[in-house]
Structures are given as C-alpha cells and as structure tokens.
Amino acid sequence: GAGVSQTPSNKVTEKGKYVELRCDPISGHTALYWYRQSLGQGPEFLIYFQGTGAADDSGLPNDRFFAVRPEGSVSTLKIQRTERGDSAVYLCASSSTSGAPMNTEAFFGQGTRLTVV
C-alpha cells in the first residue's frame, strides 16, 4: 500500500477481553516497530521486527502482550486480559533499512486508539 495501515482505528473493549491490533507496513519494508503512546507522552517502544523475527521485544510490558509477523509483512499485536492501564494509542511504523545504524525514515501509521472500559 501507499502507507502504513493500521486497523482498527478505534477499539473499545471491556476489561479482561482479548484484542488484536493489525499493522500493514509499506510494501518491501523489512523493519516494523510497535509503539504505545499515552496522552502527553512520547511513543514508548514495545517491539521491533526485522523480517519475520522479533529482533527486540524488550519493551513489551508483560506476558499479556505478544506480537507476530509470520510472513515478514503484516504484523499483529495481541493483548490478553486487557486492563484499563492498557488504554493508549498503539502506533506501528515501518522502515526499509536493515542493519545498524538506521539512517532512513520510519513511516508511522495513524495508530489504533485502544480504550479499555
């Protein structure tokens, strides 16, 4: 596609439910990032994929959070047993660069606003 696409744009769920957030990166981009952004804060790193593998998942807050990218393109962020504190905007970004250092642009999707009630 022309840009990074995230679905749904908004998601309201009840505490304790399971949710999946989808990210469709720019075609050909090997690097894919998930971030979480709360109001008034910068994007908080969650996980980074290079191809199909999670190169760094150190930002996932706990084992309720999991992300996959099985074919090296679309990625799904999965949150189990959602809590009210999980409410935030979840941002996905993709980049064409592989290897360090990254010196090209990471393009962001419009985000999924998750509200846990």
Added chain:
Amino acid sequence: QKEVEQNSGPLSVPEGAIASLNCTYSDRGSQSFFWYRQYSGKSPELIMFIYSNGDKEDGRFTAQLNKASQYVSLLIRDSQPSDSATYLCAVVRNTDKLIFGTGTRLQVFP
C-alpha cells in the same frame, strides 16, 4: 535516567523567531538521531535525521549533534504558527531500536 530526555515545554516563541529545541541521550552507543513532528491527534512525521557531529541544515530546520556532550538540538528559523506541534527526539542504537523522548510542545504565536 531516561534514555532520551526533552523538556516537555511548552516553548512559546513569536512568529518569525528562532525556536530552539533540545534533547539529551544517555547511551553513548547511540548512532543515529531523529527529529519528528507530531500534530495533536496525528502520527509522528520525520523532519530530519543526523548521525555526524556538527550541523545539518534543511530549509528552515537545522539539526545539531554533539556526541561528546550527548546532545542533539533542532533549530527552527522564521517560526510559523503552523510549526506549533510537539517535537519528538529519537535515537537509534546499534540494535536498530528507535527510542523516543517525551517530546517538547512548541507554540508559535502570531
């Protein structure tokens, strides 16, 4: 200590003035540095990146990097009301992880 630190602001400057946004980082292994702009309710968009010490200019924007002081800044010349946004500093270490600061809110008043 946060990996990337920014003053949250708001930084208020009059139209036409120079806005100076600052960022410090803790990891000396950081290799690439980025400035993103984020309008309210929108996603971040890249303004500039820099990875060599010194200045890099692009139109009204100048990024400055001092690795010895672990300091990166963004200057916006001839500030316009349309520049009013949150400016996010981000750094990349050798693991390719892009880490953001909390952002500085800039207000340019007519």
